[in-house]
Amino acid sequence: MSEPHIDALSINTLRFLAVDAVEKARSGHPGMPMGAAPMAYALWTRLLRFDPQAPRWPDRDRFVLSAGHGSMLLYGLLHLAGFGLTLEDLKSFRQWGSKTPGHPEFGETPGVETTTGPLGQGISAAVGMAIAERHLAARYNRPGFEVVDHWTYVIAGDGDLMEGVSAEAASLAGHLGLGRLVVLYDDNRITIEGGTDLTFSEDVEARFRAYGWQTLTVEDGNDPDAVEAALRQARAEPDRPSLIRVRTHIGYGSPGKQDSADAHGAPLGPDEVRRTKERLGWPAEPEFHVPDRAREPFRRAAERGRAERERWEALMARYREQHPDLAAEFERRMAGELPDGWDQAVPTFDPDAKGVATRGAGGKVLNALAARVPELMGGSADLGPSTKTLLNGEDDFSRHTPAGRNLRFGVREHAMAAVLNGMANHGGFRPFGSTFFVFSDYLRPSLRLAALMKLPVIHVFTHDSIFVGEDGPTHQPVEHLASLRAMPNLVVLRPADANETAEAWRVALERTGGPTALVLTRQNVPVLDRGALAPASGLRRGGYVLREASAGPEGVRMILVATGSEVHLALQAADRLEADGVPTRVVSLPSWELFEEQDPAYRDEVLPSAVPARVAVEAGSPFGWDRYAGPAGAVVAIDRFGASAPAGVLAERFGFTVDNVVSTARRVLERAG
Known part of the structure; x- marks a missing residue:
């Protein structure tokens, strides 16, 4: 615990950086940062492990602001913590070419772990990050060498928890027992249209307990000590993810807009800004005021993080000596590099007039690649036998077998794609997921975010046309190819035969600038006689x-x-x-x-x-x-x-x-x- 005066000073600094930035931009969301600043402050200054000098340090904790409309809260945290965001960057909030876009964007701002804004996507991607940590720890940690040992934290709002994708992902997280996932639920009870009682009267904690989560409550969201205590209690539960409901007040401190939808998505206005600063004892001038003492808790947290990183680097040096092969593989994976000779075992297919379905050929290629590419991990939305994407000889990833590489997503297409994004955000994986092509509609928002973030996620879409046949129009894709081809940064590959399918998998694994969709047949198609035709490498x-x-x-x-x-x-x-x-x-x-x-x-x-x-x-x-x-x-x-x-x-x-x-x-x- 720190000095209460310093806590209040730092928390109000976060609040008014958000207020001033939104006011200057004449657009944005001031209310959420004003209410959630204390919980974010408690997490960042007392528990979160980070080093601004090495923002991509592999064993850092991951923080996801799922309520991405409150982006100025995250930018304020990054500024105070020393991630290289300057006051000028904050002043250019929402402007062309700035490091502070309207919603957090992965790759644009150091310290932003994933793109958020579409509600529910952040918490769902965080499930993927927690899966990534659990799997890597199981594969690479050895006695005395806990080289993978970090946490995933989320701040989510009411809107996040209303979205179906978060329900899918939270159900999966509870089933898998992802104990290193902690969600702070910003329970401010306001949405754009008014109070949440208009549409959202469920017992959220009971729902999450039913999913298999630990649930905790902080009734006073302005008490950082209470938030810290709840976070530490969450960390003491190794076998369940934790949801901490924190009762907050949107637009906290605003005399005319606190606890009102008016504080959600528009500037407070000059008069209300002045009144709010008076109420919280904040100087009216200058704008973007940052007292030096407000930086001190963040400096101390950054110093602790740097020391933790240095200890980890020393541990890695010893790990390389004791376990050189594991260390080399781990570091190669985290660098995003494929192993030497990764595609040497890719099969070629002899000419065959009867042929094979490209989904079947794809399954054979996937398994050949998986034997040489350990970062290939994924599964299907309950369709593995049909999409041919089960990895032979590999365990399922589960709470009991976390080193397994077969991910059983259940009938959760949307969460599947969001989880794959989180695994790719985390690093160390070339994740893949599969379903019938017609159900790409169910996961498109997550696929779009993968394209926006340029993540190397692979989607295997089988049953690719009306030739699905008797299942009828509900299962027969028609508009889907055109729809996916319209998406920037996504490469769609619809191979003609087994050998084009092998080349398609090569392309998918080589790509680093965005996701790839492999669109494959249910029905058999001939394997072409390439002696009389051009080689399948033309697909490239x-x-x-x-x-x-x-x-x-x-x-x-x-x-x-x-x-x-x-x-x-x-x-x-x-x-x-x-x-x-x-x-x-x-x-x-x-x-x-x-x-x-x-x-x-x-x-x-x-x-x-x-x-x-x-x-x-x-x-x-x-x-x-x-x-x-x-x-x-x-x-x-x-x-x-x-x-x-x-x-x-x-x-x-x-x-x-x-x-x-x-x-x-x-x-x-x-x-x-």
Whole structure:
């Protein structure tokens, strides 16, 4: 415990840095930082282990502000703790190019562990961080060498706990017994529309106890000593995550806006700022006032953190001597580097007319990679046998077997993706998750955050088209390819056969600038005879000439472009057109994103502007295909929902037949003259 006067001084500094920054920006959320400052202060100055001089130190504690709209609370903490955020940075809150964007953004500001703002995402990612810590500790710690030994802390609000994703993640965390996860629940009882009693009357603590959490209560959120005591009690429970409900007051100290929705998402206004400062004994001028003594508790915490880091580095030096192989692997993983020879065991698949589903091929490739890449860890949303993503010979990750690499997420797609984000944020993992492609809708907000943060998360989406068949339109993706292709930083890969699938996995593991979606078939597709065609490595460029026209590059009259299972349809249609005297090129275009990264000369070589007669074929929405079909071309696609019927019937009804592709190509040729 520290001197009460210093506590109050530091807490009010945090409050008014937020108030002044929001006022200067003329937008933002002052109320949450004003109410939650005492709990954040208690955590940061008394328990949280951090070193501003080494913000990515592997064994630091992780802090997640899940209520990301209160970002100025986090920026104030980072400023006072010495993370390199200057007062000028705080004054440029919410401005172009600043280190203090409206919501915390991973990679933009030192000390920000994950991007938050969409409510529920932060607490859910924190579950992934806690899983990461537990797994790494089980794999690398040895007697006398606790090289992985840290905590994950969260501040979450009412809105976080209303969101379904947090319920999914909290249920999983309780089931797994993640005892090093502690959530401070900012119970201020206000949302944008008014009091939480409008919509949220549940017993939150009872719900979390039912999930398997320890629950604690601090009735006076302005008492940092009580918060500290609760935090220490939470840390004493090794087998359950902890939720600490802290009763706070939004806009604390504001005479006209405390405990009001008016304090949530708008500046207090000049008059109310003046009155609030008077009430809390704070000087009206200057703005962004930071008394030097207010920094002292944070300086001491940073000094303790530096000493802890130095002790850890000394421990690591001894660990390298005693356990050199483990140390080398751990440090390589935390550096985000793949092991030497990581892809040497990736299988190649012999030509096979009967073929194999790309989901099946993907499972074989995944297991070959997992044997050499220990950081590959993940699972499915209760669909492992269908998505073929179980790691053979590996235990499940559980409270009893934390070294296991198979993650059983249950039917929790949204939390699965958020947990994967947290594992990637933590470092040391190349996490993957899987579900049916149609259920990518259930996890899209978390996938979007992975793209925003440029996290190397891998999503395996199987059952990729209407050819799911009898399960019907609820399980048949139509608009999903177009939707995911619209997302920045996400690479979508829809391979045509088993060997393209192997290349797709290579690309996914090599990528570090964002997530990758592997879109795979349920049904068998032929394994192509690459002796007569281009090698599958062409996938790495996004699109390539799979088979050239009989007349050679100069004699091409028609180009058929396709992805995934429809590549085989395009090859059959090309045979028919060639037999009719139409020199036809077939292009496999498994990734629009990778293709667009190629130089213009290569793209024109594959899809020459001199050949306007093109037909694109894909069992999905036609949206966007005009860029490759061109103004004179056509698209064989599906612009309605599917139906429940065998796959062959659906192909016939929706026009995915050789006859329809050929007749479409002939119409294009007629128009082209």
